Amino acid sequence: MKCVAYCRVSSDNPEQMTSLENQIRHYTELFNKKGFEGADCGMYYCKDGKKEYTRYIKSIFADEGISGTKLKNRGAFKYMLECAYRKEFDAILVKNVQRWARNVEDGAGIIKKLKVMGIKVIFEDGWLDSSNPANEATINILFVMAQEESRAKSTAVQFGIRKAQEAGKFTSACPYGYKSKNGFLVPIPEQIEVVKKIFDLYLEGWGSTRIVKYLNKENIPTQKGRKWSTPQIYYILANQIYVGRQITHTVVNTDINIDRFEHKGKIYRSRKPIDEGSWIITEREDLRAVSDEIFDKVQKQTIIRKEMFSNSNRPSNAHLFSNLLFCRNCGMAMRRKKLWGWKRKDGTRNTGIEWVCIQHDKYHNDICRYRNSWHEEVLIKRVKEEIENLRLNKENLDKMFSQYMQSYFSAEELTEKIKELQHQLDDIKAQMSANLRLFSKDIIGEEQYKQQNDELQSSKKAISKELTKLKNIDEEKKQALLKYNNYIDFLNNVDIDNLDNAQLKKIINRIEAYTIFDDDGKEHRYIYIVWNMLDKSYDDILYKSAKN
Structure with a gap:
């Protein structure tokens, strides 16, 4: 045998x-x-x-x-x-x-x-x-x-892991920028500097692919000594560990013997997400790599870029007005094009650069009937004039900032705002729990669960952040004042004759161009500048109109 x-x-x-x-x-x-x-x-x-x-x-x-x-x-x-x-x-x-x-x-x-x-x-x-x-x-x-x-x-191992997590230990693979010492994360200074660089480059308009090429060209290895990839960049940009928030116990394995199986076209997995209320969150300021302000800006920028991709636009910082100029009539971005003049007898042409509505340029009047064509040198001149005007109106800005502080940080409305936000937060938590139960009982699929959970998580984070600010009102006042003063300092010291896209984005959040016609059929074109001054929208401060 x-x-x-x-x-x-x-x-x-x-x-x-x-x-x-x-x-x-x-x-x-x-x-x-x-x-x-x-x-x-x-x-x-x-x-x-x-x-x-x-x-x-x-x-x-x-x-x-x-x-x-x-x-x-x-x-x-x-x-x-x-x-x-x-x-x-x-x-x-x-x-x-x-x-x-x-x-x-x-x-x-x-x-x-x-x-x-x-x-x-x-x-x-x-x-x-x-x-x-x-x-x-x-x-x-x-x-x-x-x-x-x-x-x-x-079960015994999972219990031990959870106890270690509750004690502040990190039981998974160490994220980039940290090493494990006696079970606790410890920063690696040189890698933390790389993390800061990644956040800075992203806010300067760099895409994940460009950041990957930069890191690999500079021979900066990953945690495992390998080449970088775009998913690793997005993981870093979204990981709250870099603001000192260590989050563990987010999933549980309901059956160690099965990873996944498929039945009647439906995929079932043994690893199930845990309700956010049961997550183990350890605040560790010694692990912080970037400020909350920078982290929040990156999250907002990520959402903006996703929306741009869905509208067939690509994030860019190649030109001064890249990802800053939009057609107010249809909401789409405006593109940079070479402008060709009539051909002279000697064969030469007048050339220049113009910015036009993407929708009109592609589909003409079918979607947007306004071309909104702007010569680049005219735009540059108008924007420089508006920045200069903003510099010369420091007293008015201070007055408006004071109005903003009174409006947003008013003690009279504080209690009511906190109560309303807490009610919204409780409602979202209830929806998240219900969504998790539906998924756990296989009433809804993983894709539907993930989509709904992502939306609820996004809303929950925004409300939680707002609630934290209101509960720490004195600190928020200091931060708002600090941001305002930093903005004014940058505004006064930047060389407006040599602006690049990254610098302009620190001053301006958005430029909207639009066209209207009066009763006589005469065309009037305007731009609106949304200044990148404060987190909260306050119309008298944030919007400045400039006539063509």
């Missing part, structure tokens, strides 16, 4: 790693003792991160450092089944059911398939032969016991 043996050294017990060679030696001697003929197939399999290592071992299939919980992780075991289906041997020897599988579905299910093909599995402990009907019940009971043992261990 041709025979093979299966060995596995569990990843949850490092001390067993040294026993692999002993197991191989044991089965070689057992084959000789029992008179079995070793089959001419076998494999040693080991996985380290994404790298896989294999080698041939006659008659032995061995998985090293691989957990037995999930079949998909065991390369040698899967290859052994392929050999079995090709009838390269008649029997498989294995120490016990725990080495074979740790759940009933995989363990008993595979044995049944092999039995149909005439291949027996023999467990040394008790010499249980799967081809003997009298042993079937015993083997199944042992599989159930192995599965429950794994589940109990998993």
Whole structure:
């Protein structure tokens, strides 16, 4: 009878790693003792991160450092089944059911398939032969016991992990910029500087692809010493760890034996999201890399860019007015084009640059009937004039800022605002809990859950932030004043004759161009400048009209 043996050294017990060679030696001697003929197939399999290592071992299939919980992780075991289906041997020897599988579905299910093909599995402990009907019940009971043992261990491990998280420890892979020391995150200064650079470049108008190219060109490696990719940039830009907010315990594995399965076209996963109210959030100012203001600006910019992509616009800082100039008639961005004049007799032309409505330029009057064409030099002149006018009206700006502070930070309305925001927050939390229950009960799919949850999370963060500001009103007053003073300082010191797109975006949030006609049919064109002065919209401060 041709025979093979299966060995596995569990990843949850490092001390067993040294026993692999002993197991191989044991089965070689057992084959000789029992008179079995070793089959001419076998494999040693080991996985380290994404790298896989294999080698041939006659008659032995061995998985090293691989957990037995999930079949998909065991390369040698899967290859052994392929050999079995090709009838390269008649029997498989294995120490016990725990080495074979740790759940009933995989363990008993595979044995049944092999039995149909005439291949027996023999467990040394008790010499249980799967081809003997009298042993079937015993083997199944042992599989159930192995599965429950794994589940109990998993529960204990998850409990230990949660206790560590509650103590402020970080139990996942360290995010870029940090290392683990005794289970706690510790900043890596040189990587924190890279994080700051990524945030700064993004706010200057750089896209993720351009940032990736820059980091790779500068030979700045990732946490694992590899090249950067765009998902890693977005992960950094959205991760609250960089404002000192460590968030853990966001998902739970409801079944360690199953990752996912599909039934009637619907995908089910064992990893389920945890309600945000149960997240473990640890505030650690020593982990901060960027200010709340910079982080919030990046989140807003990300939303703006997504909207631009959906409207077939690409974020850019290539030109002075890139991603700043919009057609007020249709709301779309305006594009930069070369303007060609009439050809002279000597063959030369007058050329220039103009900015026009994208919608009108593409579809003419079908969507937007206003071309809104502006010569670039006219726009530059108008914007410089308005910036200069803003500089000369410091007293008016101070007065308007005072009005803004009274309007937004009024103590009289503070209690009512807090009550209303708290009511909105409670309502959103209730919706999130209901959405989670629907998903957990498979009433709604993952895609629908994610879409609804993302929308609710976005609203919750905005309201929570507003509520925190109101509850810390004195600090918010200081921050508002600091931002206003920083804005005025930058406005007064910037060289308006040599502005670039990044500098202009620090002064101006948006420029809207539009066209109207009077009763005589005469065309009048205007631009509105939305100054990038304050977070809250206050019309008298933020809007400044300029006639063409």
